[in-house]
Structures are given as C-alpha cells and as structure tokens.
Amino acid sequence: MSEIHHECGIAAIYHLPGDLHPLVPGLVHEDAARLLPRMLQDIQNRGQLAAGMTSYLPGRPQLLTTHKELGMVSEAFRLSQRDEAEAIMSKNLGIAAIGHVRYATCGADDRNYAQPFERNHIEKRKWFSFGFNGQLANVQELKDKLLADTSHHLTRDNDTEVIMHEIGREMSGERRPTLIELMTNLSRKFDGAYSLVLLNAQGDMLVARDPLGIKPLCYAKEGNLFAAASESVPLLNLGFQPENIKSLPPGYAITIIDGQFDIQRYADTVGRAHCYFEWIYFANVASTLDERSVYLSRTALGEELARLELLDGSVPIDENTIVVPVPDTSKAAADAMAHRLRVPSREGLIRNRYSGRTFIEGGNSRRKKAETKYTPLREVLQGKRVFLVEDSIVRSTTMRVLLNRIRSLGGAKEIHVRVACPPIVAPCFYGIDMSTIDELFAPKFLQGREITPEIEAEMAASLGADSLRYLPVESISKAVRYDASSLCQACITGRYPTPSGQKLYQIARENVGKGNGTDSRTYEVQHTLTFAQ
Structure with a gap:
C-alpha cells in the first residue's frame, strides 16, 4: 500500500x-x-x-x-x-x-x-x-x-x-x-x-x-x-x-x-530474523530472497485466503463474484485466491503511476493523493460482489478511500476485504515507516486481544466494507517456508528479535493515546524523553 x-x-x-x-x-x-x-x-x-x-x-x-x-x-x-x-x-x-x-x-x-x-x-x-x-x-x-x-x-x-x-x-x-x-x-x-x-x-x-x-x-x-x-x-x-x-x-x-x-x-x-514483510510487500515480486521466491510466497498467501473462504462459506460465490487486487503487490495473492475459488480475477482498480509519491504527504494530502492514485473501472465492478485483496492494512487511509470509490464510482454491490497478512499491531524499528501504535489501524479494535470474527466485523464497518478477514500469524511462515523462529514478525506479534527493539516497543505502548500519533516516531519521542530527564 x-x-x-x-x-x-x-x-x-x-x-x-x-x-x-x-x-x-x-x-x-x-x-x-x-x-x-x-x-x-x-x-x-x-x-x-x-x-x-x-x-x-x-x-x-x-x-x-x-x-x-x-x-x-x-x-x-x-x-x-x-x-x-x-x-x-x-x-x-x-x-x-x-x-x-x-x-x-x-x-x-x-x-x-x-x-x-x-x-x-x-x-x-x-x-x-x-x-x-x-x-x-x-x-x-x-x-x-x-x-x-x-x-x-x-x-x-x-x-x-x-x-x-x-x-x-x-x-x-x-x-x-x-x-x-x-x-x-x-x-x-x-x-x-x-x-x-x-x-x-x-x-x-x-x-x-x-x-x-x-x-x-x-x-x-x-x-x-x-x-x-x-x-x-x-x-x-x-x-x-x-x-x-x-x-x-x-x-x-x-x-x-x-x-x-x-x-x-x-x-x-x-x-x-528475516523480515517477513519483504516477501509480503516490499520486495519486487520477481525477486528471490534467501532462496525463497517472493512470487510463490504471495501465491501461497492467496491460496490460504481461498481455503479460509471456502471453509467459512458465509459469502456466496457465484457468477457475479470477482476478485480484485489492490495494485500492484497484491496481484499474485489475488490471482491465486481467484483460481482456487474458480472465479475471475479482474483489474477493477487501475493505478495511476504518475500521480506522485503519496507517502511523503501528510494526513489530508495523503487522502487526496490516494483518490487520484487508483481509478475504479465501473465496467468491471458494477453490480459485482467483490473480494478486494490487499497485502496489509496499516493506517487504513488508502483502504477507506478505495472502498468509497469502488462503491460510489465503481458501482460494486458488495465489497469483502481480504488481507493477505495478519493485523499489524506493533511498530517497526528496523526500517519500515510505522513507528507508533497510535498510527496503526488494528490496535484500536484489538486492544491486546486476539482477533475474532466479531472484531473483524467492527473493523469492516469502520472501513465501510461488507466484511473483512485477515490471515492468521501462522500462515506467514507456511507461505514463506521458513520456521517462525527464523522470521522477524514483530509488527504482527509484538515480539522483537533485538533488546533495543523490545525496549522501544515498551516506550511505544506507554505512549499510546498521548497524542504522538504520526507526528512523532517512537525513537523521536524517546529522544525527547531522554533530554527531558
């Protein structure tokens, strides 16, 4: 995203x-x-x-x-x-x-x-x-x-x-x-x-x-x-x-x-402690890292999404059902999910590659940029039950914009968000730009609890989706084909592979609700606290 x-x-x-x-x-x-x-x-x-x-x-x-x-x-x-x-x-x-x-x-x-x-x-x-x-x-x-x-x-x-x-x-x-x-x-x-x-x-x-x-x-x-x-x-x-x-x-x-x-x-x-997010999102889909194919890992995640969908069976799957990836990193997972469900995978969202870099913009600017970054195809989406596949939901800004545009401009009948990743519940202190808990979407709903269908329903309502499902944590190691002990999964477990990472997480937890949000990163908050003492 x-x-x-x-x-x-x-x-x-x-x-x-x-x-x-x-x-x-x-x-x-x-x-x-x-x-x-x-x-x-x-x-x-x-x-x-x-x-x-x-x-x-x-x-x-x-x-x-x-x-x-x-x-x-x-x-x-x-x-x-x-x-x-x-x-x-x-x-x-x-x-x-x-x-x-x-x-x-x-x-x-x-x-x-x-x-x-x-x-x-x-x-x-x-x-x-x-x-x-x-x-x-x-x-x-x-x-x-x-x-x-x-x-x-x-x-x-x-x-x-x-x-x-x-x-x-x-x-x-x-x-x-x-x-x-x-x-x-x-x-x-x-x-x-x-x-x-x-x-x-x-x-x-x-x-x-x-x-x-x-x-x-x-x-x-x-x-x-x-x-x-x-x-x-x-x-x-x-x-x-x-x-x-x-x-x-x-x-x-x-x-x-x-x-x-x-x-x-x-x-x-x-x-x-290989960063699992490399295979899920960051790396080029054509890359092979530590002898593990990025494409095959994302394909395995999509197959797992489909398996859980068939096991649950609460969303009808018929001739009006399609799978739509959020471009571009979700495509491999979406294609694999669609193949297993035996429904079409369609490019219902077209990414404007010349809209600029939304990540350098703040709050409202980021939302406005997101509105111009993805164009919904009404010819694909109208009247359809859409499984919208995303690799992760971090702050939810882009997802909210997409859901609104898919429904209002695309004319989709239903939108069911499927995330090829567990909920992001903790910051990263090793090089990913998400450093505080307050800026994350999932912790506000989980509040330290394990995710349940009821919590997913609350999340879906907040986003404006008809339903929402995440993958469980154990799906990651299965897809990447590494034992969980060989992966850094701190952002989905709260368990960090280094002492300083764990220390910063404690600081991040202590600062929840204190207005730091996305304005100050945890290590910047720590810097302020250090000189205030």
Whole structure:
C-alpha cells in the first residue's frame, strides 16, 4: 500500500582486474560505474525520495566522487536527458561503485540526507563512502555516547551519520582494522537491521549483512564482474545467471581488497530474523530472497485466503463474484485466491503511476493523493460482489478511500476485504515507516486481544466494507517456508528479535493515546524523553 515504505535499497558493482566480462560486451574497467543507475532503477520500489552513488577511479585526483539528488533514479541521474546523463556519468566513471535509493524513516527530506555518505580524509584508508539499508534500534544510545564528549557534534537527525562517525572512530589515530575487523567491532555496538556497502579511496569494498539477516542482501560474481544489491532482480537484469545469484548469509561480509574477492564471517549468529514483510510487500515480486521466491510466497498467501473462504462459506460465490487486487503487490495473492475459488480475477482498480509519491504527504494530502492514485473501472465492478485483496492494512487511509470509490464510482454491490497478512499491531524499528501504535489501524479494535470474527466485523464497518478477514500469524511462515523462529514478525506479534527493539516497543505502548500519533516516531519521542530527564 502507499501508506508504508521501506527505508532504502543498496547496490554495489566492481570490475575486478582481468579480461572483459562477457555479460556486458565492450565494458572497460572505468565504465563499471555506468551500470549502477540501472541497478538502482531495479530497486526503485525500496525508496523513491532520493538516489545517489559513489564511484572509485584510481589515478583521478578525486579518487572518490559522489553524486546524489532528491527524486527518483531517473530524476537524480537525468536519465531522460541524454546529454545531462552523460555529463553526470563522465564525472563519475569508476572501476567500482556503490549506490543507494532512499525513503526516510528518520531525518529530513533534503539532499543532505541522501546517501551514500562520503567522509573525506587525507589518508586514503580513512576516506570512505557508504550506504545502508535498515535502521538501528539503539541509535539514541549511540548518539548519547557520541555527544557525551562535548567536543562532538551531529549535524543530521538520522542513524546514517551516527554509523559514519562510528566507522570513523574505529579507524581513528593509528588503528588499522581490516574491513572484517571493522564490521566485527561495529556489530558489537549496533542493535538493529543493517545491510551495508562501503567503498574507500584505496579501492577497497565492503558488503555486509547484519548478524540476524533482518534486511536482505544478494550478490553475484561471474568472471571479473561482481555485483550486490538488496534484491536479486538488479543482478538478474545485468545478465548474471540465476544459479550464480545468492543471498549473503547473516553475519557475513564480502571484501574486495587489492582486487581480491573474499567472503568471511564477521559476527557469530544466534538465529535468524528475516523480515517477513519483504516477501509480503516490499520486495519486487520477481525477486528471490534467501532462496525463497517472493512470487510463490504471495501465491501461497492467496491460496490460504481461498481455503479460509471456502471453509467459512458465509459469502456466496457465484457468477457475479470477482476478485480484485489492490495494485500492484497484491496481484499474485489475488490471482491465486481467484483460481482456487474458480472465479475471475479482474483489474477493477487501475493505478495511476504518475500521480506522485503519496507517502511523503501528510494526513489530508495523503487522502487526496490516494483518490487520484487508483481509478475504479465501473465496467468491471458494477453490480459485482467483490473480494478486494490487499497485502496489509496499516493506517487504513488508502483502504477507506478505495472502498468509497469502488462503491460510489465503481458501482460494486458488495465489497469483502481480504488481507493477505495478519493485523499489524506493533511498530517497526528496523526500517519500515510505522513507528507508533497510535498510527496503526488494528490496535484500536484489538486492544491486546486476539482477533475474532466479531472484531473483524467492527473493523469492516469502520472501513465501510461488507466484511473483512485477515490471515492468521501462522500462515506467514507456511507461505514463506521458513520456521517462525527464523522470521522477524514483530509488527504482527509484538515480539522483537533485538533488546533495543523490545525496549522501544515498551516506550511505544506507554505512549499510546498521548497524542504522538504520526507526528512523532517512537525513537523521536524517546529522544525527547531522554533530554527531558
């Protein structure tokens, strides 16, 4: 849905020493960075607020160059203006590059918060640029430690700057940690989710995934071309063979030092906590993450919706019944549900892809944007009993708008909402923009209770639907084909995989009804409380 967004996505590419790679005919070493914007476009779904890249080219006075701007990848790199795009890429040639697409869960919406973050230094090993996907749940604790020294100052209100300073501190003075040692030391300080790419002015690259594997990270290497990204699709579209595209294991890092590629474990792993929402909503439906297909996972959820529908039998299924997905992430589940119910799956809602980014708008603006984002097809909906399939309901703003438009403009006879996910009952502190309980739809009805048909009926009436059904929590692990103990399901269970995450949840519960709502995120409320004490 347009109501929630991932913090960001990362990418990296390196043309290692050796012969030209057959995947990209004619590719010369310094042109490797030209492939980065294409990779970022393939993970545009993970962030649409800003995009950027840093490249490395030996022999150039500016060994590292960084280009970043607000907007989509095509806007940031002027891809629709050939001369401007070529001018940007000519300034940013490199044998290696890292890139980032951003949506903010913290920090302001301006260019200074766009990644990668570059830190200049006269020593090449200390001159680095990095980007990361995720969020540190203990960012306030880290800030407090940094600022305890009154000579220190932070200029930005986000965890990216904190990470930059922590990396710098690890290399301060005469300390010379290897990149693996660097990640080991950082992992002892960090609580949260982080997939990270780093490039320094010596041409060394680091690609690392947090010890719980909360955020996804894929990589591939064929011949002398290496690439990594938050998802598998950019690697597939570059031409890597599917069998060579792999997920980096949690607690592992890839290093390229003096042109030598290596994979090592940097932290002991005590279980896994893959974000289940990657398969449900965030990831490209064509991606494969941790050996689990996003498409097949969503298909399994749709089949489960159909099974429960047939088991219940309270809604008639006849020639006037259709299934309609909320575009686009619900389509696989809707198609599977319709197939099992033996009714048509129809595109009764058409998404306007040029209506703008509704998630950066506040309350009323978000509703107005939602009204223009989806157009109901009266020819499909009129007089029909509609099963409206959605991947999740978070704040309910978009769902209310859709139901009203489907009924008033589309002429649907009945609308039965089916959600391919359990109720969202708790915030996320690992990189999804939903940080307070007050902003969530379901907790107001559940009030700590298990969901029942009676509560679902209350929810349906509030939304303006004829009925509503969620999937149970156990359906998620079955669909993804991971044991529940290997998934982070905190937003549907209230059980967090890290100590700081659980601590923030307690703060969020204490602040229910105190007017924080969507105006202040839990970690921002915590920040205020910390300085008020």
